[in-house]
Amino acid sequence: MRPFVRRTCVVVTSLALALAGLFVAVPAVNAQVPAGSGTGPYPAMYETDLRLSNHTVYRPRTLPTDTTLPIVVWGNGACRADGTWFDDFLLEIASHGFLVIANGRPGGTGQTQASWLTDGIDWAVRENSRLFGKYRGKLNTTKIAAMGQSCGGLEAIEVSADPRITTSVIWNSGLFGTGPKPELRELHAPVAYITGGESDIAHANALDDWSKLPPTLPAFLGSLDVGHYGTYGQTNGGEFAQVGKDWLKWQLKGDQTAGQRFAGPSCGLCADPDWDVQQRNLG
Numbered sequence: 001m002r003p004f005v006r007r008t009c010v011v012v013t014s015l016a017l018a019l020a021g022l023f024v025a026v027p028a029v030n031a032q033v034p035a036g037s038g039t040g041p042y043p044a045m046y047e048t049d050l051r052l053s054n055h056t057v058y059r060p061r062t063l064p065t066d067t068t069l070p071i072v073v074w075g076n077g078a079c080r081a082d083g084t085w086f087d088d089f090l091l092e093i094a095s096h097g098f099l100v101i102a103n104g105r106p107g108g109t110g111q112t113q114a115s116w117l118t119d120g121i122d123w124a125v126r127e128n129s130r131l132f133g134k135y136r137g138k139l140n141t142t143k144i145a146a147m148g149q150s151c152g153g154l155e156a157i158e159v160s161a162d163p164r165i166t167t168s169v170i171w172n173s174g175l176f177g178t179g180p181k182p183e184l185r186e187l188h189a190p191v192a193y194i195t196g197g198e199s200d201i202a203h204a205n206a207l208d209d210w211s212k213l214p215p216t217l218p219a220f221l222g223s224l225d226v227g228h229y230g231t232y233g234q235t236n237g238g239e240f241a242q243v244g245k246d247w248l249k250w251q252l253k254g255d256q257t258a259g260q261r262f263a264g265p266s267c268g269l270c271a272d273p274d275w276d277v278q279q280r281n282l283g
Contacts, residue, residue: 036091055116063134074102152171192262
Protein backbone atom coordinates (compact mmCIF):
# COMPACT_ATOMS: atom_id res chain seq x y z
CA MET A 1 0.00 0.00 0.00
CA ARG A 2 1.38 3.36 -0.96
CA PRO A 3 2.09 5.84 1.86
CA PHE A 4 -0.81 8.17 2.52
CA VAL A 5 0.02 11.79 1.70
CA ARG A 6 -0.42 14.41 4.36
CA ARG A 7 -1.42 17.76 2.97
CA THR A 8 -0.41 21.10 4.43
CA CYS A 9 -3.37 22.79 6.07
CA VAL A 10 -4.21 26.42 6.69
CA VAL A 11 -5.19 27.03 10.31
CA VAL A 12 -7.59 29.84 11.21
CA THR A 13 -6.58 31.35 14.54
CA SER A 14 -8.46 34.64 14.63
CA LEU A 15 -9.86 35.28 18.12
CA ALA A 16 -12.59 37.45 16.67
CA LEU A 17 -13.66 34.62 14.38
CA ALA A 18 -13.78 32.16 17.25
CA LEU A 19 -15.90 34.51 19.35
CA ALA A 20 -18.20 35.10 16.42
CA GLY A 21 -18.85 31.37 16.39
CA LEU A 22 -20.90 31.75 19.55
CA PHE A 23 -23.61 33.27 17.40
CA VAL A 24 -22.95 32.20 13.81
CA ALA A 25 -21.36 29.28 12.03
CA VAL A 26 -17.62 29.08 12.63
CA PRO A 27 -15.65 28.36 9.45
CA ALA A 28 -13.86 25.08 9.96
CA VAL A 29 -10.09 25.08 10.29
CA ASN A 30 -7.80 23.05 8.08
CA ALA A 31 -10.29 23.13 5.20
CA GLN A 32 -8.85 21.30 2.18
CA VAL A 33 -10.05 20.67 -1.37
CA PRO A 34 -7.72 17.88 -2.55
CA ALA A 35 -6.93 17.28 -6.21
CA GLY A 36 -8.65 13.90 -5.93
CA SER A 37 -12.14 14.70 -4.72
CA GLY A 38 -13.99 11.51 -5.61
CA THR A 39 -15.95 10.36 -8.63
CA GLY A 40 -19.45 11.01 -7.27
CA PRO A 41 -21.79 13.88 -8.15
CA TYR A 42 -20.59 15.97 -5.18
CA PRO A 43 -16.84 16.72 -5.38
CA ALA A 44 -15.58 16.30 -1.84
CA MET A 45 -13.21 17.96 0.60
CA TYR A 46 -12.11 17.50 4.17
CA GLU A 47 -11.85 19.88 7.09
CA THR A 48 -11.80 20.06 10.85
CA ASP A 49 -14.25 21.81 13.12
CA LEU A 50 -13.65 23.76 16.32
CA ARG A 51 -16.49 21.87 17.98
CA LEU A 52 -15.04 18.44 17.17
CA SER A 53 -11.41 18.52 18.17
CA ASN A 54 -10.33 14.91 17.50
CA HIS A 55 -11.77 14.32 14.04
CA THR A 56 -11.58 15.06 10.33
CA VAL A 57 -14.83 15.75 8.47
CA TYR A 58 -15.27 14.75 4.81
CA ARG A 59 -18.16 16.33 2.94
CA PRO A 60 -19.27 17.63 -0.46
CA ARG A 61 -17.56 20.97 -1.13
CA THR A 62 -20.99 22.47 -1.78
CA LEU A 63 -23.63 21.11 0.54
CA PRO A 64 -26.58 19.86 -1.53
CA THR A 65 -29.89 21.69 -1.36
CA ASP A 66 -31.92 18.86 -2.91
CA THR A 67 -31.06 16.11 -0.43
CA THR A 68 -29.79 15.53 3.09
CA LEU A 69 -26.52 13.75 3.84
CA PRO A 70 -26.51 10.45 5.74
CA ILE A 71 -23.78 10.24 8.38
CA VAL A 72 -20.83 7.82 8.35
CA VAL A 73 -18.34 7.54 11.22
CA TRP A 74 -14.97 5.93 10.48
CA GLY A 75 -12.30 4.27 12.63
CA ASN A 76 -8.80 4.02 11.17
CA GLY A 77 -6.64 0.93 10.95
CA ALA A 78 -4.31 0.50 13.94
CA CYS A 79 -6.74 2.82 15.78
CA ARG A 80 -4.41 5.53 14.51
CA ALA A 81 -5.49 9.11 15.17
CA ASP A 82 -4.74 10.33 11.65
CA GLY A 83 -7.96 11.46 10.01
CA THR A 84 -6.39 11.65 6.55
CA TRP A 85 -4.73 8.23 6.53
CA PHE A 86 -7.61 6.86 4.39
CA ASP A 87 -8.36 10.11 2.58
CA ASP A 88 -8.67 8.74 -0.99
CA PHE A 89 -11.21 6.18 0.21
CA LEU A 90 -13.19 8.59 2.39
CA LEU A 91 -13.26 11.38 -0.20
CA GLU A 92 -14.77 8.91 -2.66
CA ILE A 93 -17.48 7.96 -0.16
CA ALA A 94 -18.25 11.61 0.65
CA SER A 95 -18.50 12.51 -3.04
CA HIS A 96 -21.56 10.29 -3.33
CA GLY A 97 -23.49 12.43 -0.88
CA PHE A 98 -22.39 11.42 2.62
CA LEU A 99 -20.96 13.24 5.61
CA VAL A 100 -18.00 11.14 6.78
CA ILE A 101 -16.45 11.78 10.20
CA ALA A 102 -13.07 10.10 10.63
CA ASN A 103 -11.34 9.61 13.96
CA GLY A 104 -8.24 11.79 14.27
CA ARG A 105 -7.16 15.15 12.93
CA PRO A 106 -5.44 15.50 9.53
CA GLY A 107 -1.99 13.97 9.85
CA GLY A 108 -2.61 13.32 13.53
CA THR A 109 -0.71 10.93 15.78
CA GLY A 110 -1.56 8.79 18.77
CA GLN A 111 -4.38 6.33 19.36
CA THR A 112 -8.15 6.63 19.04
CA GLN A 113 -10.94 5.20 21.15
CA ALA A 114 -14.26 3.68 20.13
CA SER A 115 -16.01 6.50 22.00
CA TRP A 116 -14.68 8.91 19.38
CA LEU A 117 -17.08 7.35 16.87
CA THR A 118 -19.96 8.12 19.21
CA ASP A 119 -18.58 11.65 19.64
CA GLY A 120 -18.77 12.07 15.87
CA ILE A 121 -22.41 10.98 15.80
CA ASP A 122 -23.30 13.27 18.70
CA TRP A 123 -21.62 16.22 16.99
CA ALA A 124 -23.44 15.63 13.70
CA VAL A 125 -26.82 15.40 15.44
CA ARG A 126 -26.15 18.66 17.25
CA GLU A 127 -24.92 20.41 14.11
CA ASN A 128 -28.02 19.41 12.19
CA SER A 129 -30.14 21.47 14.58
CA ARG A 130 -27.70 24.23 15.61
CA LEU A 131 -29.08 27.68 14.90
CA PHE A 132 -27.15 29.34 12.04
CA GLY A 133 -24.92 26.27 11.61
CA LYS A 134 -23.93 25.37 8.05
CA TYR A 135 -25.21 21.81 8.53
CA ARG A 136 -28.57 22.89 9.93
CA GLY A 137 -31.21 20.76 8.21
CA LYS A 138 -28.56 19.33 5.85
CA LEU A 139 -28.00 15.96 7.55
CA ASN A 140 -30.14 12.84 7.79
CA THR A 141 -29.70 11.93 11.43
CA THR A 142 -31.92 8.85 11.05
CA LYS A 143 -29.41 7.22 8.68
CA ILE A 144 -26.05 6.55 10.32
CA ALA A 145 -23.30 4.03 9.49
CA ALA A 146 -20.42 2.88 11.69
CA MET A 147 -17.38 1.73 9.70
CA GLY A 148 -13.74 1.01 10.35
CA GLN A 149 -10.68 -0.87 9.11
CA SER A 150 -8.74 -3.42 11.18
CA CYS A 151 -8.52 -1.96 14.73
CA GLY A 152 -11.02 0.67 13.59
CA GLY A 153 -13.36 -2.15 12.64
CA LEU A 154 -13.25 -3.35 16.24
CA GLU A 155 -14.20 0.18 17.29
CA ALA A 156 -17.12 0.10 14.87
CA ILE A 157 -18.35 -3.21 16.31
CA GLU A 158 -18.10 -1.78 19.83
CA VAL A 159 -20.37 1.20 19.07
CA SER A 160 -22.82 -0.66 16.82
CA ALA A 161 -25.12 -1.46 19.72
CA ASP A 162 -26.07 2.24 19.61
CA PRO A 163 -29.74 2.29 18.50
CA ARG A 164 -28.97 5.19 16.15
CA ILE A 165 -26.79 2.96 13.96
CA THR A 166 -28.52 2.01 10.70
CA THR A 167 -25.75 -0.22 9.33
CA SER A 168 -22.20 -1.29 10.14
CA VAL A 169 -19.36 -2.09 7.73
CA ILE A 170 -16.37 -3.96 9.13
CA TRP A 171 -13.30 -3.75 6.88
CA ASN A 172 -10.38 -6.21 7.20
CA SER A 173 -11.40 -6.91 10.76
CA GLY A 174 -13.14 -9.21 13.20
CA LEU A 175 -13.16 -9.84 16.92
CA PHE A 176 -10.23 -11.80 18.34
CA GLY A 177 -10.59 -15.33 19.60
CA THR A 178 -13.05 -18.09 18.87
CA GLY A 179 -15.25 -17.82 21.96
CA PRO A 180 -18.91 -16.75 22.20
CA LYS A 181 -18.29 -13.07 21.25
CA PRO A 182 -21.26 -11.54 23.08
CA GLU A 183 -20.63 -8.17 21.40
CA LEU A 184 -22.02 -9.59 18.18
CA ARG A 185 -25.33 -10.34 19.87
CA GLU A 186 -25.76 -6.59 20.36
CA LEU A 187 -25.79 -5.91 16.61
CA HIS A 188 -29.25 -4.87 15.50
CA ALA A 189 -28.77 -3.40 12.01
CA PRO A 190 -27.55 -4.84 8.69
CA VAL A 191 -23.82 -5.54 8.72
CA ALA A 192 -21.25 -6.09 5.98
CA TYR A 193 -17.83 -7.65 6.48
CA ILE A 194 -15.29 -6.91 3.72
CA THR A 195 -11.93 -8.70 3.84
CA GLY A 196 -8.82 -8.98 1.71
CA GLY A 197 -9.10 -12.74 1.29
CA GLU A 198 -7.02 -15.48 2.87
CA SER A 199 -3.87 -13.34 2.81
CA ASP A 200 -5.66 -10.81 5.04
CA ILE A 201 -4.52 -11.34 8.63
CA ALA A 202 -8.06 -10.56 9.83
CA HIS A 203 -9.86 -12.87 7.38
CA ALA A 204 -10.18 -15.74 9.84
CA ASN A 205 -11.51 -13.36 12.51
CA ALA A 206 -14.18 -12.12 10.11
CA LEU A 207 -15.21 -15.68 9.22
CA ASP A 208 -15.53 -16.56 12.89
CA ASP A 209 -17.62 -13.44 13.51
CA TRP A 210 -19.81 -14.42 10.57
CA SER A 211 -20.57 -17.78 12.15
CA LYS A 212 -21.70 -16.07 15.37
CA LEU A 213 -23.85 -13.22 14.09
CA PRO A 214 -27.49 -13.21 15.25
CA PRO A 215 -29.26 -15.66 12.90
CA THR A 216 -31.92 -13.18 11.76
CA LEU A 217 -29.52 -10.26 11.19
CA PRO A 218 -29.21 -9.12 7.56
CA ALA A 219 -25.56 -9.68 6.74
CA PHE A 220 -23.06 -9.76 3.87
CA LEU A 221 -19.50 -11.10 3.72
CA GLY A 222 -17.32 -10.30 0.73
CA SER A 223 -13.66 -11.15 0.21
CA LEU A 224 -11.36 -9.82 -2.50
CA ASP A 225 -7.82 -11.18 -2.70
CA VAL A 226 -5.97 -7.94 -1.97
CA GLY A 227 -4.63 -8.59 1.54
CA HIS A 228 -5.05 -6.69 4.78
CA TYR A 229 -4.35 -3.25 3.30
CA GLY A 230 -7.11 -3.52 0.73
CA THR A 231 -7.37 -0.94 -2.03
CA TYR A 232 -7.69 2.14 0.17
CA GLY A 233 -4.53 3.80 -1.17
CA GLN A 234 -5.49 3.37 -4.82
CA THR A 235 -6.94 6.24 -6.82
CA ASN A 236 -10.35 7.10 -5.35
CA GLY A 237 -10.01 4.20 -2.92
CA GLY A 238 -10.09 1.49 -5.58
CA GLU A 239 -12.58 -1.38 -5.59
CA PHE A 240 -13.21 -1.25 -1.85
CA ALA A 241 -14.51 2.31 -2.12
CA GLN A 242 -16.89 1.34 -4.93
CA VAL A 243 -18.28 -1.53 -2.87
CA GLY A 244 -18.48 0.65 0.24
CA LYS A 245 -20.33 3.51 -1.40
CA ASP A 246 -22.83 1.10 -2.99
CA TRP A 247 -23.54 -0.60 0.34
CA LEU A 248 -24.07 2.83 1.94
CA LYS A 249 -26.25 4.05 -0.92
CA TRP A 250 -28.40 0.98 -0.47
CA GLN A 251 -28.60 0.97 3.31
CA LEU A 252 -28.69 4.72 3.97
CA LYS A 253 -30.37 6.07 0.82
CA GLY A 254 -32.60 3.20 -0.23
CA ASP A 255 -30.89 2.85 -3.63
CA GLN A 256 -32.14 -0.53 -4.83
CA THR A 257 -29.89 -0.52 -7.89
CA ALA A 258 -26.86 -0.27 -5.61
CA GLY A 259 -28.37 -3.03 -3.47
CA GLN A 260 -28.33 -5.43 -6.40
CA ARG A 261 -24.57 -5.80 -5.88
CA PHE A 262 -25.24 -7.54 -2.57
CA ALA A 263 -28.71 -9.10 -2.42
CA GLY A 264 -30.05 -12.26 -4.00
CA PRO A 265 -28.39 -15.35 -5.51
CA SER A 266 -27.47 -13.46 -8.69
CA CYS A 267 -26.12 -10.34 -6.97
CA GLY A 268 -23.46 -8.35 -8.77
CA LEU A 269 -20.61 -9.37 -6.49
CA CYS A 270 -21.87 -12.96 -6.46
CA ALA A 271 -21.33 -13.07 -10.22
CA ASP A 272 -17.89 -11.45 -10.04
CA PRO A 273 -15.21 -14.19 -10.09
CA ASP A 274 -12.82 -11.96 -8.15
CA TRP A 275 -15.13 -11.89 -5.14
CA ASP A 276 -15.99 -14.65 -2.68
CA VAL A 277 -19.42 -13.85 -1.23
CA GLN A 278 -21.73 -15.06 1.53
CA GLN A 279 -25.06 -13.45 2.40
CA ARG A 280 -28.07 -13.96 4.63
CA ASN A 281 -31.42 -12.26 5.23
CA LEU A 282 -30.84 -9.68 2.49
CA GLY A 283 -33.92 -10.49 0.42
